[in-house]
Amino acid sequence: MVDKLKVAVLGATGLVGQRFIQLLCNHPWFEINYIAASQASIGKRYKDSVTWLVETPLPENIGNLTIQSAEPEAIPKNIDIVFSALPSNVAEKIELSLAKRGFTVVSNSSPLRLEPDIPLINPEVNWDHLKLIKVQKKKRKWKGVIIKNPNCTTAILTLSLKPLLEEFGLRKIIVTTLQAVSGAGLRGVPSILIIDNIIPFIKGEEEKVENESMKILGKLENDSVKPASISISAMTTRVPVIDGHLEVVHVELLKEHSVNVIADTLKMFKSKPQELSLPTAPQKPIIVRFEEDRPQPRLDRLEGKGMSIVVGRISKAAKIGGKWIKYIVLGHNTIRGAAGSAILVAELYVKLEGMI
Amino acid sequence: MVDKLKVAVLGATGLVGQRFIQLLCNHPWFEINYIAASQASIGKRYKDSVTWLVETPLPENIGNLTIQSAEPEAIPKNIDIVFSALPSNVAEKIELSLAKRGFTVVSNSSPLRLEPDIPLINPEVNWDHLKLIKVQKKKRKWKGVIIKNPNCTTAILTLSLKPLLEEFGLRKIIVTTLQAVSGAGLRGVPSILIIDNIIPFIKGEEEKVENESMKILGKLENDSVKPASISISAMTTRVPVIDGHLEVVHVELLKEHSVNVIADTLKMFKSKPQELSLPTAPQKPIIVRFEEDRPQPRLDRLEGKGMSIVVGRISKAAKIGGKWIKYIVLGHNTIRGAAGSAILVAELYVKLEGMI
């Protein structure tokens, strides 16, 4: 490869933006050429504007970059990929305008995720949905393209469900989540509300999990995604944990299978990103632990550099019916659940498009 | 009432023991006459032996009591009720011996809870199971009696389920818990395992919830309890919260009902302890909150002096079927879930027996 592809990061000072910076700053294919944040930060050096909360130090060269405008007209034409970590309230307008102007937008923000012609990609789960791009281009007449990665909780959940769906079929899913505070952004959860406490509600989260999962686990047929015929109910809570969403899952399979077979199916799972050896693809997307007390957020969230999910406590919920199983799944919410996923989507796209 | 009944507290230095002390020290019917703890503490003053962790100060007169032996032969004959907060590994032997010697034992410890002739009482839920005492006396030929109160998580869960069972009928229950560290006792959860973390496992807890609930929600028929024909699956986790177990519950009812009807049914629920105006009975056993982000452990655990449970976020889980509802319930694990329940059981017993 002669040159790296040039990328922009919009919303670079937020928690997800910081993860984008961290994961991109030594990336073999991509180089950060443009970082943008809100009005108040424009013109400042990144390091003077960000409250850097990632556990590895901010690289000096990135720290010295000047923050630019996120306005579509300001983005240089030579940017190959625009990563968006923009807040929901401004994301849609900017991303639509960018696509019109010909940019390839890979976005972690929530608007437009459920649009029929916009691929919502969790790379190992539904990489083939990227084919929606053709539909999108045709319908929208854009030179550019918008690709979305899922909500954090959904990304972790659907990765654990995919092999079960393929091998055994799924009927009902009931999931309760224990989500880290980083998922709410820097100022999302005041400390006085979470020390010695649980907040049993996260605005909009349950709808996202229920709706996005249907699309991601759906099948691409005749240029559109047919939602999976599964039913999901989610209850989401916020817990005093820095990083790592833990999800307690009950699943009704189409028929009964042994715990061993289920565990094997999960841990053997690989998909296109592994096959293509994409730089950000974890060797093992799903790590299965057999200890009685794992996964744990603090100890397991960085497995596979934060891109693997960890499944544990797989067992049968036989009392409620032989086809019911239960397990716990953990994933790093700002890596597998956000910036890492988006970067893996971008890798998949540029590889499949032959840009690299 | 001329004289208070004399009570003993066994296992008085543990966290549940401390709650017994707190709740009994100004009790209108009971007075603490004997406190016992493990060998190493015998002969010391209570205040020199306990790591007092209750948020109200240790009463001076109790603090000065001398700790006695928990051996059955050491308990004075004039003790009317023996409250047991003994650790599981020693509880069974001591309690059986006490009952043989003629004592009335009200016990929070887990052994024997599932014995067919031993009443397992969550006062508002199955006060009528106290009638098993007759069976017990007949079968065991004891002069005394053993009555159990349930596991903490079970006590909270079954209280929320009882009105639903009665009014609507229940089929399946799927519950995920977020449990406070006080439930594990003083040394149960090392801080290095729980700061910025979740432990997704509590030894024996899920079996207790699944099994005890069946007995508590069961019907007394022909001198034995016929387990409820409900199926339960529980997943239990430990979270960084001091007091208050939060439980996320999915329930399949026998037929569909509106959220309003369900909420009304829960909040109107009263039972024998309220009818008898027992001293420890909360005026409202179930408090229903309609805010989107309640109940929360730190803010709601002391409702009804820790004896009420708080239910919130009641809604339909329509995607998985019209008969499914979901809600969150919170209860104080060492009050409603342990010492408070036991004391309410004792109050019920002495009232029904005419001892007061």
Next chain:
Amino acid sequence: MVDKLKVAVLGATGLVGQRFIQLLCNHPWFEINYIAASQASIGKRYKDSVTWLVETPLPENIGNLTIQSAEPEAIPKNIDIVFSALPSNVAEKIELSLAKRGFTVVSNSSPLRLEPDIPLINPEVNWDHLKLIKVQKKKRKWKGVIIKNPNCTTAILTLSLKPLLEEFGLRKIIVTTLQAVSGAGLRGVPSILIIDNIIPFIKGEEEKVENESMKILGKLENDSVKPASISISAMTTRVPVIDGHLEVVHVELLKEHSVNVIADTLKMFKSKPQELSLPTAPQKPIIVRFEEDRPQPRLDRLEGKGMSIVVGRISKAAKIGGKWIKYIVLGHNTIRGAAGSAILVAELYVKLEGMI
């Protein structure tokens, strides 16, 4: 007493404002007649506008009060005392205007605390500084009056220092604080910054402690306060604790004294508020603990209903000189350190003025 005095609470929805409401709602002398908060809340019921975070429930009657404007012209003339928990950036202007209009303002906000003619009162420590009111009225030609209570950390520190100053004389004070998150207000400390972490800085706090202490511990001479001839250095940090500031204090006395004498002096300390039996005055302003591991925020912050401070670990710091002692002091930051103090100031004032 025929009628209660009518009070207003400005800034009623903040954390200190909530403490005012809690402490005033059953007050024997005062009744809440007016509550004000920021523009966005005006016209709403209090309970619909506040994120109530106090551990006792919001009284129904207060919850139904309508929030009014904090603009001086809006405050009814018949209000006897205006309690101000206004944010610093708006407090000064409003309070000055209120005093001009004839109101008695007792304020917890920081502006004006160091003005020579404005009494800065920690009731047990310098109640006699209330005499500055005469100077104030003369100089400012106000019909009303402004009285301030100190910064939270300062209130706790100076109460512990007062008996030492009087009995032994003080030279140097070096204090390191571990402060609760409630001191920063509802949104002051994002949870992602404080879980598994310490923030070793609190804006403006060290200056407040150093400067306000000099005034509070100073002597009233010839109508002005002569600052104490003591020198103080403070380092302040924020820790993951809900309520309760803990302060580690090294003190150089004027001459050497035994630990026993020092402990006795602290625990025997009483002052005017105790002498007058003011409703909010704790029986013992300073509680001395002799256990090696006390005071602790969670266990000791509510001593004296949050109005006592708790001193422990008193010992000689002999290695750095015979006159040096060290101890730890804990106080409830929003009660003794804010709303409770202000109410006690008001009680003192109305009693001394014969208004009650």
Next chain:
Amino acid sequence: MVDKLKVAVLGATGLVGQRFIQLLCNHPWFEINYIAASQASIGKRYKDSVTWLVETPLPENIGNLTIQSAEPEAIPKNIDIVFSALPSNVAEKIELSLAKRGFTVVSNSSPLRLEPDIPLINPEVNWDHLKLIKVQKKKRKWKGVIIKNPNCTTAILTLSLKPLLEEFGLRKIIVTTLQAVSGAGLRGVPSILIIDNIIPFIKGEEEKVENESMKILGKLENDSVKPASISISAMTTRVPVIDGHLEVVHVELLKEHSVNVIADTLKMFKSKPQELSLPTAPQKPIIVRFEEDRPQPRLDRLEGKGMSIVVGRISKAAKIGGKWIKYIVLGHNTIRGAAGSAILVAELYVKLEGMI
């Protein structure tokens, strides 16, 4: 180098033992040949016996090692260095016996640290004290040798003090610590004591800080260490932080200096380990931060792979005298403060002895 030196780790399952394993498992000079733990673990594989709490995964090859006895007679003769992370109550006897048998013992345990002929080494601070070995061999007639590294808090403190002592001279030091729970070992701090709380006492810690610092900062003269003529007073507390001790330091210098000069002196400090480019030596032993709110445990503890300390908030404490300064220092307690220090001591020793 043909072969790596063979090392043993005693007390390998504790938190410090785990850090030894983590830091040694890819060490360029040392290879782990023997791991020992308490009786109950002997014969088990390491991975089956340890509660691995380090944030990086346990290497497979180490996990499969069998745990051996820590009894001196069991240690193979070909072990070049024995690292001891033994609990205090058994360390002394075992270490003395090992030295008699000819082993080189580098020990993190507290007994014997103050023995005049036993070097107590904080590598950058007093590497030259290693010369005490000659005295030790002569006096004890051992074939082997015992070298100690300091208490965690002391290691961090004295590294920050050394350049100040050398450049400016020191008179008085007053230090208040906020220490992480990992310093107390796996079961040292029950979670119920530390959530929403501070424990203002750590058994024996203050004496260790005060006494060990004198020896470490002392001068080697005529075969013995002459303690530094400095006076120290320490107050130590436990806070809800996983790793990283934060220390708030007031220092009286011999004469006045500017903050700039002090900051420069700290950040330029290098010593023998840097000169010799020892593998575990951080490039910058002391990192100085100029932001107003640093260092913070969670964000800064891994600087220099946990071997650097981070100093911030340097300022003059002018109010208590022109020669007084204050600053905050943070260090990783189980790396710089324990296992990392010990390994650096061993590197220094084998380099200076020409063993490598």
